[in-house]
Amino acid sequence: MRIALLSRTHAGAMGVLFGLTLSACLLVAALPRAMQGSFDAALRQSLRAAPAVQADLTVTVAPTRPAEDLHERGQFTTRDDRWREILPPALRPLVVPAGSGAGHMSAKTELTPVQGTGGQTYINLGWLSDMDRRVDWVRGHAPGAPGTMRWEGDSIPVFEVGVVDEAMSDMNLQLDQVKVLGEDHYVAVKIVGAFKAKDPSDRYWSHNQDILHVSRLLPPGKQEFEKHITTLMADPGLAVLDSFGRNLSYNWVLPINAARASALAAPDVDAGITEFARLLTLQSTSSAAPYRLLTGLPKLLDDFLAALTTAQTVMYLVLGGLLAVAIGVIVLAVQLLADRLDGTLALVRARGGSLRQVAGTGAALTAVAVVPAGLAGYALSALVPGPVLPIVHLGPALVVGCAVGFAAARLALTHRTPLHERRGDVTAARPSAKRVTLEVLVVVLALAGAYLLRTRDVTSRGLDPFLLLVPVALTLAAALVTLRCYPYPLRLLVRLTSRGRAAVPFLGLTRAARARSAAVLPVLILLPALAVSVFAAVVSDGIASTQRLASWQTVGAPIRMTSEIEIPADAIERVRRTPGVEQVVPAQTGRVQVGFGAERAEAIAVDLAGWQRLLDGAPISLPAEPAGGAGTPALVSPELRGRGAFEIGWQSRVKVATAGVVDVVPGFYTKGKFLVLPLEALTRPAVNTLLVKGDADPAALAEAVPSARVESQRAVLDAIQSDPLTATVRTTLLVVTVALAGYALVAVIVSLVLGAADRAGALAFLRALGLSDRQARRLTVLEILPMIVMTALAGLGLGLALPAALGPGVDLSSYAGDLPVSAYALDPLTPTALAAGLAAVAALGAYAHTAISRRRSLGAVLRVGDLT
Template sequence: MHPVTPAWVRVRLRTAPGAAAALAVLVALTACLAAAFPRALDRYEDAGLVRAVAQATPARTTIEVSAPQPGLQLPARAREQGLLPPALRRQYTEVLRAVGRPLVADPGQSSYGVVTQDALAVPDPWIPRPSGLPAQVRLVAQNALGAHATVRTGRLPRADGPVTASTTRVEAAVTAETARSLHIRVGSVLHVPAVSRPPLEVRVTGIVTPRAPDGAYWATEPLLRTPALARAPGGDGDPMYYWLAALLLPPEAAPALLATSAHPVRYWQVAPDTRALHAHDLAGLKTAVAALEAGPGLGQVRAVTDPAAQIGTDLDDVLTAYGRLTDDIGPLVAVAAFGSATVAAVVLLMAGGLAADRRRTELTLLRARGASLRGLTGRLFAETAVVAVPAGALGLGAALLAVPKGRAGYAVAAAAAVTVLACAALPLRAAVAHRVVRLHGPRQDTTAVRPSRRRTVAELTLLVIAAGAVETLRRRGVTGSSGDQLVSLAPVLVGVVAALVLVRLYPLPLRWLTRPAGRLRGAVGHLSLARAGRTSVSAVLPLLALLTALTTAAFGGSVLAGVADARDHAALLAVGADGRIDGDGALPAGAADRVRRTPGVRDVTEVSVDDQAQAGRDLTRVSLAGVTPAAYAALAHHVGLGPFPQARLHAPAGGRKAPLPALASPSVARTYGTEPFPVRLADGTTVAVRIAAVRDRTPAVLGTDFLVVDRAGLGPAAVRPTTLLLTGTHLDATALRRAAGGSAAVHLRATERARYVDSPLQSGAEHVYTAAVAAGAGYAVLALLLALLRAAPERAALLARLRTMGLTRAQGRRLLVLESLPQALLAAAGGALTGWATVRLLSPGIDLTTIALPSTAAATGGNALRTDPLSLLLPAAAVLLLTVGVAAGQAWWTGRKGSVRELRAGDAR
């Protein structure tokens, strides 16, 4: 056979331009999605790491190197020189060099200087003394004050001439917050005690405002910008407080600190550059921090600063906490990634298989005329590569533009894998089908062909692998399987095994229905079953694509629904209803009526909550809520939070002397049992209570130690409502606060729910699952369309022949619909059933708490994966509707055209 030539490829492309264009679109779209995924994941993970470092604040993430003042054995001049900017700057440069990559320092926020380790009390009487104690100050000589602050009043401090340990006067600046709290003005003089000499006079020459108050320069030591009201140690009486503030000296004045008894120390603060933080470097970042704290980096720092230098930071703890979050969320994201990748790969293989099946006659003829198998596959690979390679490159370029950040290597590899698979699908399928030269191929009807032994062995092997993956996931959980890709493939393997099982079962109902259909009066039913049974075995791949796509979409939709349910439940536990209004004491009269008239409010339940109640003889603190049983029971049933029969809570008719029935938490019930016990209220009255029902949660009280009683049995002071529980939609916090009056606090369930995403990694995982659901549904539709379009010419020719025999248009429409329904019903029902089974099988090993809630709300529990009916039924229904719609549309379109052309096309085929 002749070698591959460009002319031959051009002829083939001109012969079937539509097929080439469809392949190009499919490859470009799939390559774009594949290339965009790793870059999007990098972006989410990097943003999550930056957010984690930012939320930890520079006080924890800055690497601080500290060294004592130069030794007393040195001459005074040498000690003073060691505190001046030239020496500190030179050491600062060497400290930055000791920081190993991938950790990168931010020179703009890093700093160095000298600070008094202890605070010194200043006796100046004009400084406020909250408890009669004098204020204390720390002297700080930090570099580059002018570059990080704006002078609000006065000027920056400076050193007029050389400053030594014997200097008695220096200048300083303070921040506006320090000046406001300590009543400092420009020109104020503070007297800082010195050792064996008069106090050091510190004159304030300027009041400054930080340019980036949350940056590491100011926030590593918050005292620089914000004074603190510190509590004096000791004392058994009332606590004593004093002001603690910082005075900002010029760096050249650092030697003056040697005259104090506050133990001045040198420091070099290294702020990490958040722009250089990447999640894929997490292990290297932790290694770099460890090397500085107790490794080679510490030795380098001590060699250039002081043998007694120490390095401290909590950055390693922040990185470790983020690593745990990544380890918990990563496997969940891998499940979605593997599902979408498998569906895309199956559709690409399906496209190549359908193309080979469409050209079966042509390829059989070429082989019969002497074409070698190697030459044939080479030509097919060349003509596919001419289309797929540019399309893959176009998809890669689109992905790089759409997601500008992230590693490019993984994106290129993903797009290249898609392109190679697209190029190889058609040649490999043709090589398998035409490895033996035949004049004509045998018919391979689905109902007639028996699976080979090799196929049986392969299917059994896959079944064993899937069962092992599911069992491993159920035992260890998906969050405990980091790095185990087989576990992440468990949902896909379940779908694939289910598809293979359904393919084996597919011929059975067709055989069973053939005889009853043959006895029908019309020919449409019998003919449609015969046509469905004569479907080529190559239709196995479309069914596999459909079932895998539907399973992936159902699983992803259940994850998204589970995340939403977990957040709703956590928000309900935090609020107790759709809205909650808590007063500072009793609410104003008429507040409930005004709130009830607020737009969006459907119902209002009044509650009297006493958080100071004391139960039993030991006066254990509990929260007691007085409610109206009927209204409160209706609320509990509506929100699904500890529902109970209202009759259990009605006060007895015997008056206040009879014990009040109470709804109690499990901890209170274990302590007091079912016998009556006294409860002392905040107003001094005492009521007898008997526990009648036990519930883990209740809307009125957010804690775990509570009692709920009928407010009719309480005194007049305890009956006044302190809390309003609201149900409704689109509640407005501002309007509710205005209606409640006073200093009432308004909490909305919707607002609380919106706070539960505290990391871009969580929102990124949600977006990945949303994309997985959309991709699964899209590829399911695409697989169905490819299968239907492949059979369209043959069906059109069939209808044309049958119309010459008297088949009406309505009968033709029914024929095509009934012919398509068996496989569509199998895919739809199998997809819904497989999705349900997958969620049920894997739910014990999947907890959505990490992806749904922040770490502070992770203790709510009950966030296992559950089936979502909409995710199961909607894609399956779409498959059925699309199948019927395409079949009906094809019948209508064929009916409008003449029969001659279709008959010729059928004969030519």
């Protein structure tokens, strides 16, 4: 047959099919690429945000005998080359080349006490392979070769070292000063220079904080802090440095290039780290001092994969629904084209055409529309950045294959016998017992799956097939229930309208109730479309509200200013006078002694009533001001409950009485031991925290109190929402919601067109009997709207129920500031807009249909003998 001629004849149906296929192939090919690209961006951002000491790979060994000591740079370099040589294939692309990035080698001692300090001062020896590239000498000079000196009758080595400049005053050190280190195997250091880091913000220094800053440690049971610093020595010092009598470790840092990380390769990287750690132990020359791998990368990957699993689950749920609905709408368009071809192909079949010829003609004509559209959608998806997943190739192929396959199968089934006649007077066929049993089984299994999904323990990592199948089963069950049950309320309405005098309601509802299953099935595409779009809207709204709640719980106020030292009264006044500030609530926080022992707790002294006024309109609230009693009333955490009245040490001894229990203090404490006191309970409050309400500029507030760190609820919320993974989830949900709403509207329009011929014939008969145009429009609306309304209600109900049905299987806390998303409150605007849009399109379609039918003469619709 002449395919080109048929294409021109049915250009309208071909155009609809082309447009639907193009949009479907573009969405199913582009969205997975965008999703995977955002997954990669999220992983790279998490690796960049993590400290380098956590993200990088560090090989370390602590020698225990002289044969294991390394005394020259070449020994370090040889081992560095060996570590890179045995890297598993999954890790090699991630590790930066030697000598670049933060890669370096080091030797350090730990807990090396200074003689005469009573164990309060520790100066450790350190060596960095790239010291010259990392520091600038601001005083003195760079260290040189070590010397010797006499100490307690023995000759001990003297290392020339440099110290970070801040440690010179902090630890009371001076240039050319000599300090003796150790407890038995003594060495000495001579401080010959002070340095500063060339770039203190470089990730490199995450591995060497002990060199760049003085560490203060409070040993258990002591009141004074220990001070620790690691010095720097030159290469010649390695020849003298040994492990005898000291805690010495050698380290090789292999930095990770975050830009080359891939979410798809994350599980392989995790396995590669385990394999690398195993290979390192095989390189050890002593079981007492094995080579070990130190890294927090597995924890970072585990956290990311946990969030990724949830994102993938939600994404595949909505994308699967989108694909199913898109294919369903395309099938409707194919059915529209097949109906247009019905007369032509019936004539061909009657004239001796084979069934293969008829089916092949329909498939070829469909392919003319869908194959170019599929290729165009697939090509346009290449403009979207992101890795190419198998679904990118398979999705468009599946859409095109379903369209062509349905066209061939539908025409082959319709024209299996020549001159086929279809009975128009048969209203419904009674379903067989097998079919009823199968449908009941589907409904029971769907409900059982939803119950098990909520009650079972979800501990597996990766995509959960059970989690993906249950929503599909629930959608299929809802469709079956809607399909079987919708005629019954309509038949009840038919009985009620049959008692009235108006014929239009009776005729319209009767035609709706007697619609055959084949006529009803196209409209049921609306059910998954509405269910998935409402589900996406509910999840998106739930994430948005929980994100806002998380930002308020993180900060505890519109703006919070915290300082490690007391904020002076004049600085507080400057904050009050800052433009945009409406209210300021001062507070003091600190760590207090509970009782008279070593027990400690966190405490905050604040005016709770003023703080509550400051939070007016926020989604968080504070407990009521504690009532007075025998002592200062205090709210305590659950860990401190049941103690009645007790004393705390905070500036002075304060006797507090438990006036209530509070689980969290927003912005400050969420667990552990803590208590809340009135600010006036302190003899002289040393304010170190300011809670600010208003729209003030954070930079102006920071200028008013230079020692304070300024955090705003708005900035925290922006940080949560700007996370690539979170942004992708919400963007994809929005795109899918809009796309499904569009497909639902198209499904309504196509279903109207599919039944146009039958409806036109019925209206022609009724017009011959005196039906007016107004009555014709009402009759058409009453025929169409019931099924759309029933399907819309079922779809909305299923979409609202899906988040609760999925239960703990979908943990969205990773996208909401680590707060569980449990309150799925839907804005009424979404279901109202969807239902109103579908109803409006159906009504407009009905009016358009009657307007078109009115222009057609009865002779064009009725045949000779139809009225006799």
